[in-house]
Amino acid sequence: MGQDQPSRANWPIFRSLARFRPSDLPGDLIAGLTLAAIAIPEQMATARLGGFSPQIGFFAFLAGSIGFAMFGANRFLSCGADSTITPIFAGGLALMATAGTHDYQALAMGLALLVGAIMIAGSLFRLGWIANLLSTPVTVGFLAGISVHILVSQLSGVLGLAAPDGPTLYKLVVLAEHIGQTNFHTLAIGLGVLALVAGSERISARIPGALIGLVVATVAVIAGQLESKGVRVVGAVPGTLPTPSFPEIAPEKWIKLLSLAFLIAVVVMVQTAATTRSFLSDPDKPADVDRDFLGVGAGSLLAGLFGAFPVNASPPRTGIVSETGGQTQLAGLVAAAIVLALLAFGATLLQHVPDAALGGVLLFVALRIIRVGQIVAIFRQSFYEFLLVVATAAAIIVLPIEQGVALGIALSLLHGVWTTTRGRLVEFVHVPGTTIWWPAGPNVTGERKPGIAVLGMQAPLSFLNAEGFHSDVLKVIGTATPKPHLVVIEASGLIEIDFTAAQELRGLFRECREQGVTVAVARLESARAHAAFERFKLYEVLPNDRIFRSVDEAVRALGGQTSI
Template sequence: MPHDADAKSSKEHAWPLFRSLASYSLPGDLMAGLTLAAIAIPEQMATARLGGFEPQIGFFAFMAGSLGFALLGGNRFLSCGADSTITPIFAGGLAALAAVGSPEYQGFAVALALMVGAMMLAGGAFRLGGIANLLSVPVMVGFLAGISAHIIVSQLPGVLGLKSPSGPMLDRIGLLAGELSRSNPFTLCIGLGVLATVFVSEKISAKIPGALIGLVAATLATIALGLESKGVSVVGVVPGTLPRLTVPELAPEHWVHLVSLAFVITVVVMVQTAATTRSFPSDPDKPADVDRDFLGAGAGSVLSGLFGAFPVNASPPRTGIVAETGGQSQLAGLAAAVIVLALLAFGTGLLQHVPDAALGGILLFVALRIVRTKQIVTIYRQSRSEFLLILATAALIIILPIQQGAFLGIVLSLLHGIWSTTRARLVEFERVPGTTIWWPAHPHISGEHIDGVAVIGLQAPLSFLNAPGFRSDVAKVLGTATPQLLVLEASGMVEIDFTAAQILLEIFKACNEQGVTVALARLESVRAQDAFERFRLYDALPRERIFHSVDEAVRKLAKAE
């Protein structure tokens, strides 16, 4: 067995490119690829239309995402392609720069894909997987709820057979509400019928291609009943063009205008890629290689741009399909891409009579699925303050232009993290009766004090955000009843920055002036230990006053006093 493990490890290292193909299963991957294509074809068409692109552009994005991730990615199951989470964001941002559907719009999308791909590649190369944590769970849940609202409002006109209104989100909702009585019953039946088909299929088994079934049924009904003459709009002619090398010709200032939008899209792609690869790990016994998968997703976006498409993203539902249908490697994604390529080359005539309302029904299902209702309920019950984060993020996405709302959502997540850190205050410790354990004081737990001894700690990294408050709390302890020995329990201080180090020096100096002996216990963090060296804290607090436990410090120094 050890020999097999070594052989497997060396085999993996021998595959710098197409790494996941080293463990392919031809029958399993081909079957998974066929199922993936059946799921992806209608979904990629719908997502392309959501972004204001022709259906074949969605196919280009899927092929590029599949090839790029297979080339550099590490996860064996992850499916990469056009994604409804990021499409409304960049579509809103691009619409502010050029008319939807125009050559300029297409050029901006290509440039954006290249920029997002470059940022993802840099994130993977420099191992910046921690960026995926920029969005907290409540903010991400609110973010998805806001995106869902955008998808629903953008697709309802097509499903209702109405002209799509323009303007801010709330204005569009008001205009749609006023036009409901003019809905086309045929498009409404098609859209809701496809939605119901996908929903029922998903309930029975995620392996059933409900979207494809609904799309085929809606197309056949449209042809058989002559619904085009009754106001049902269809996709129309889909050019049987294949991807070709595309390089955007944009002025330098236009590239600059795309930087902020590219950053927002990159953060969202990183978050979703990390979540997907952690949910479907290649090896359950090993941690997911998020940085490697950033490279794969980045390569997918770069290729998508070169193919003339838009940024791509990891898809949790499609990835789950690959894992559940026997896929063993990225060969499944490549097989699906070949099927899509064949459809583009020989079968685009089959797509001519696909109703727009059917694509709208698919996207309505996607919009409803990305709303994490259970998490919203759980957060509401367990943390009302973080539930407010969900509402605030969703409101930002809905009320403001979507790209601005997404950016402010990221800012809100960072502010929430900063606020959580600044809330960390000094904690006093007590000895558990009959033991040598010192534990944070609690009203429901009896603890012991030792005369002349104060044991305090901070259960958070000590930084410029909370160090001033920590200094004030220590001053209160020293001013209330000046102890002879002050023990700082440092197990929670995993990091100490320059500002915090200077404040610690001030605390040590103040204690020395008041005749208080200071000791440090459980400085376990390697980074914190390094900070003591770099900031010369050992000059103010001799190393002989550093202990492995509070009990050891109290036994040695309290007696000495």
């Protein structure tokens, strides 16, 4: 029995079910029922957000749930239509086809296939590190911008006004101009559902406030005959089941979809990694992010074949599964079975659901994804990173959304490069009574030794900062009184040295020798930095006997010498 468990845990498919025990069944059933109650209104609303009929959202949920259960690793993760990525790909698709048309749906299917293929490739090549491309400030700004898009897109439905076309800010201006034409029945439904969902969430996340809100709103529409008073409803929902098909798309449009697919895939990778790390299958083991990429990718592939759009991991729905006693992906499959039964036998129940109720659900989703607490914390603790939040959010709101997201990713990468390489020269001082040399600072008690300069940089040495390092060292040599006869480079922070940096070091060593200054390197601890010294032949200009394990060792050995 002890040998059976590891082999079962490595099943090629349905891996999370390897842990299933009969005693898990009640918890999985309850979690599945709760998940379905949460997912049904959410998937309908998200489909409408993307310009699709409600049953397409159900197709996406079925595909995501089945694909992830088959190939994912996390026991709790719920995969399906997601309001984070829907505005992004809807904005991109709208540039190629009119929402609601056959071409639009075909492009969405093709996009789902491409995103699924990229996710699967990311899993096979173990690209889980891509999930770290978005820094926290950029992620917070990204979510704030997406939230504004959702809010503005749903205001027309909640107010009972015609939905304007154009950029987000233009839509907001148009809606403000027509605010006097608001249908108060519609407004009451939208705000009522929003209040009911928010109140239910506040009491307990297990309460299906969105489903309750949709039921109450639908009863109100029927009882009050509100359709005759201008309240728009979902209308007839075809009771069709998903059938596999491949989209007919011209070759040039596949190429246009590719850049959008990469953009969506990066966002999906980030959210999937965050979700699976937040709800660990085993608290004693790290998340298998790469395997979960495979599961979400399989979900998107199935979604493309089922006639739907790309899917994503959902942190709130995953939390519901975890909190309501779910133990395996059986909970997701139970929820998928309930949605499938609704499609097959109960689709007519949805025809009187008011659009404003779905808008109320999405208003709640939009308000929930704005991380106000984190924005305030970033503002208080790092103003420059707060500006990064603002810039990312502004780009997503002002620019076409897919361009704004791309700019947000670029800002995150630039921010990462800047923080990694912005290190400047650091002077080290000797701590009296010890062999320790420590970076100088206002709270550090240390002493400088005449004729000796200990310098370092706590960042990788690369083409981005190598020239500055070179000139700063020469500046210290030229301005110090008395002039140093020994310069020790404290290299513990130099974890990497690239070709440009190596050339700058060669020049620095040569110029120091010409000025009669001895150079040593201490604490070159990084294996990559050692390899760079070998690869770029730096030992030809700085002999091995000038490499020391500590600054103190270098000072004791060379403190009295006067040349390299």
